[in-house]
Amino acid sequence: MSSSTSVFDASVDFDDLMELIRPRSVMIVGASTTPGTLGHTTVVNVLEHSDFDGQVYLVNPKGGELRGQPLYPTVGDVPVQGIDVALLLVPAEVAVDTLQSCAQKGVRYAIVFTGGFGELGEAGRSVEADMLTLAHRTGMRLYGPNCAGLTMLDPRLGLTFSTEFCNDGRSGQLSRIGLVTQGGGLGRSLMQGNERGVRFSRWFSTGNELDLDSADFIHWLAKDPGTDLICTVMEGIKDGARFVAAAKAAQKAGKPLVALKIGRSDFGKKAAQSHTASLAGEDLVNDAVFAQYGVIRVDDLDELLDVASLISRVGVRSLKRICVYSSSGGAGVLSADKVGEAGLSMATLGPGTVAEMARYAPSYAALTNPVDLTTKALVDPTLARNCLTPLFKDPEVDVVLYPITSNYAASTEGIVRNMLEVARGGAKAFVPVWMSSRRGPAHDMLIREGFAPIYSLRNTMLALQRISRYAQHVTETVDPRVDAQELPAVPPAATPALALPSNEAQAKALLAHHGVRSPREKQAANGDEAVMHARAIGFPVALKLVADGVLHKSEIGGVQLHLQSDDQVRVAFDLIMNNARQHRISPQAIRGVLVSEMVTGGVEILVGIHRDEIFGPVLSVGAGGVWVEVDADVARCHLPASRAVLERALLQTRIARRLDSHRGLPARDREALLDAMQRLAQLFLELGVHVQSLEVNPLVVLDEGQGVVALDAVIE
Template sequence: MNPPTIDTSVRFDNLAALTQPRSVMIVGASTTPGTLGHTTVLNVLEHSDFAGEVYLVNPKGGELQGKTLYPGVGDVPAHGIDVALLLVPAESAMETLAACAARGVRYAIVFTGGFAELGEAGRSVEAEMRALAERTGMRIYGPNCAGMTMLAPRLGLTFSTEFRNDGRSGALSRIGLVTQGGGLGRSLMQGDERGVRFSRWFSTGNEVDLDSADFIHWLANDPATDLICTVMEGIKSGPRFVAAAQAARRAGKPLIALKIGRSDFGKKAAQSHTASLAGEDVVNDAVFSQYGVIRVEDLDELLDVAGLISRVGVRSLQRICVYSSSGGAGVLSADKVGEAGLAMATLAEATVAEMARHAPSYAALTNPVDLTTKALVDPLLAKRCLTPLFADPGVDVVLYPITSNYAATTEGTVRNMLDVARGGSKAFVPVWMSSRRGPAHDLLIQEGFAPFYSLRNAMLALKRCSWYAQQASRGDESESEVAGLPAVAPQVPLPCNEAQAKALLAEYGVRSPREEQAGTAEEAAAQARGIGFPVALKLVADGVLHKSEIGGVQLHLRSEEQVRDAFARIMANAQQHRVPQQAVRGVLVSEMVTDGVELLVGIHRDAVFGPVLTVGAGGVWVEVEADVARCHLPAGRAVLERALDRTRIARRLASHRGLPARDRAALLDAMQRIAALFLALGDSVQSLEVNPLVVLNDGQGVVALDAVIE
């Protein structure tokens, strides 16, 4: 097998001088308590475990925290400082950055806002920043960002007053966090109150130079990180994001992404906030799925999924056993299991028999398990029944809905559960359903079993984790070689008409119907006679992409007279729709292919990710059906097949009620060949569409009835 496809043109810094600096300069340090410049100094000097050199810059001079305040960057008695923190007005940011570059600063973190998010003038300044970084080699982090928080060991290169509290409430999880915005990132950092604790947080802001992909890639290689979370308003570079996601996957580290800006309203908000290209959300979905990125819908779900994976690792969590002292909670849980597409586990006979030895006769010992309220007052009963439940080989998860807070009683029940769960091999998933917190709730967090706060959220998390486990178990899916492709990249005339597009497809092994091009009605009639009736006539004209919309297609023609009449109608329609006479090349006379399943196979060049293949229901109803799936190119055959199987029309390819099976293998082969053609055509081509691509009976192949290249 070929190795996985990796874009070797993408390069990442190792970020060592940024994440483990030996020297830090704070430009805009302030002696006034409560200001950002003062808080940043305290974060570095008092609340970090930083033993390196710290230089402070303030034009007024003086002293702060026993450190000299130098009036300017050029006055600092050091060269090659690892990191400079800039708390300066937007109008002086470029001057300060230039001064830092002149002093050999390696990384500059620009906290200041007021750039591209405000309009054209700000975008112009950011372009200057980018040019400075390229010219000098100094990397720029930000602007408009909340900086960097490292908690193991502690290093706060941030102006946040909350840094002093970060990581103080319990043992840290090995979870890294990358967010563009600071507010949502800070919200997630405070997830430690519910037991989900991040050990690294990078807030990247407008990403004028370093972007989210840089930090995802760094976390993928960080030995102190097992899991990566990101909140993205826009994806600056699709290839870099894909490369970072691939790095995380190769390292066995799940990547959980919350991509905001999905709706038209959200896209506009993302533009105004961080001036990012939000991207087409259906493409984002396809790319995330293809590269094993766990996509979540909101902050709660991100915390739930991160907390669960960090606790139980990567494994399938589909077979659920519900344990509860509330019959109603058990039934509601079973409903939610079914709605999520998960399964209620079937308990082994030995498990039920062992529980029956201890449980009251009126207890429910199938799934859901309800030991009734007797389990609340009899700790030994709970332990004796739970032990075989946690050992059952048919159970992946023991789900424990906690409906009410009865103070000490609930705490005792939870302790019993934890005593058994700690030694069991199953995932233990507590769901705190009461609006009232209590000592049992806090105990779950203290013991490392962060609870969910609704059954729906618990099911979503279990579903996401199971999906990722399935993704992680897949073998090599690298792009496979396709036999019989041209050795030299083809040349395409633009604009390209249907006949030229089909000729290119033929070079790549995708056949068209029997057809001939005709310039006159008599030629068309003669060719139709040679092909055999019925036939179709289609306008051939440079630049005309959708012929049926201007009356350029005539079907089911059964005689020479009908062909002549159809030719005249097509030419009249072309003239009526003002198709330039010099663009008209005649018509294609084609055999009618009517017995098959019509699909669309198209490829377009996405503004963020580049080539994206779309497959689904084709023909004239393609927009109405809206039954398509996508994948990013290049892609192996297995990836293309999964995209196909996400469509409803894929089911029509199988034999059903006496209808023959269609040639699925030939369809997949054609998808590979069409993808290879598009990639070979290069950047000048924006899209290639074959619609319809008719899939014939099994063993008979596929036929491209129409093709468009833009």
């Protein structure tokens, strides 16, 4: 198998896909002589609508001829070996036998268009398992099933049954944008974005992703010299490690990756599983992983088209300082509202800019931001040209935003034409927003000239916001080619050096072994021992139940705090034991209590790590203590991660602000917290697959220079 290994992760291999994307021979199994059928359309797409000069072999059990090509009754009758791509339009019940024949024929890639597999339930998954076993045994790669195939428009190659392929890429200049979608319907919707000026040049519809998945094609597009930007619509992420490796490849290549991940809600997750038999994944984890590896996440198809269109036109840059230019005062104010709501800023125009506009504008025009030349700009196109020019030269402006509220036919066309003359030569991003429900020549001119409008102020601000954040990420991120600052990944089968803990005392001992200290504490088996340890530690103390497998002790009355005397300690011990019995904790599981010093002051932080079913180890950090579920102040990052990535996650939380000095309160020991986060991450990675989660809550961050203390720890 020809493959290229990711430079980021030696354990992730990607096929080079060249025989699939630039095939020399194609076999269509299920070719049909009946116009309108999928088998007929597929043949027409390859023979007539593609720039394909390789060999084409058609298979139909009836035999005969189609478009001057012989129809072979079976795959075995095709008179050659070593075919690059086979397109299968056959019923699901004969898919495995057909694939077996393809493998014997030496087919390198098989695209299975047919549905009726894993998306329909257990029987379909069983067939998929047989298909995958066959592929692994023979080395043949599978694309699909339940997919719409692939579309390449430069040069043209349609390995698809879509009747719309003949129209793809026929109007306007193609953008250098690649598209990867699991579903065919949403992908086709995006491909028809050419009507609004967004013209994808490559489209891979991957279906159930039995073998090849979205990551394979994202990785290929990252290397493709004909692609500058990658968009994807994902219903589920099949393999987190492969997706991360592909995202890193795109980042290394300087190609933004824009993702619409659907299946966010419980309803959406169920729909995704029934559609593509994929796991949707925990959405908060998806958010964290996407942000960490520079994936621009959008929420719907319109957003994806808007972001892709704008990036392809203006590139990756900060678009935060906005000048609103309008002939409608109301549109200017509404735009300013939306700018503020999005956390962007209204640019402060320089005195020279205002003075230059004043030379031409009527006395009643508004020349501060937003700029309102009133309706005079509609009847005097040169006014717009003269006033726009200084705006595009102002160094304090990133974006000139033009809300077009109405279509006044020739008047609007004239002003748009004059605006485009200025915008083409300007160094600023020009963003027209077409707010009218009526299209017209001016609207079509914007698309024709490469300035695809956005259709709402809300989506405009989202696009500007997302691109600006991505530009900041690119600036702040350590060179992705250098992974030296990341914690080393430990092989999944690693065996822990210490026995896995079954209770808090053992968990804390393991943490202490890795440099994360606990309070002074001792384990006691009875009330007298508890009193003895309390005296040695010094009052006040806390008592906590130690019982194997009991994770949340406070919920069963297993924690007693602020104990000031021998008698209080004895009473607390008896109360904890009685509560444990009432909650039917096995006597064999009960080990006694921990007698612990009371740590006062500091800021309570939660640091937890769990093994996500898609992405593996994920660290969470945020507000800790008993209110953690209520506060829900948590940020996440994927492991392994550098210290800088851990700190960025911490700074996303509200609780992080309490670590700074404020109104006479001392600053807390942020560096010690980051040290502890790194050590806990490393411990979790070393423990490997034996551990599903590790949580320290609370981890008290003391005053600067005094470190942190783990008050509780749970390892599952």
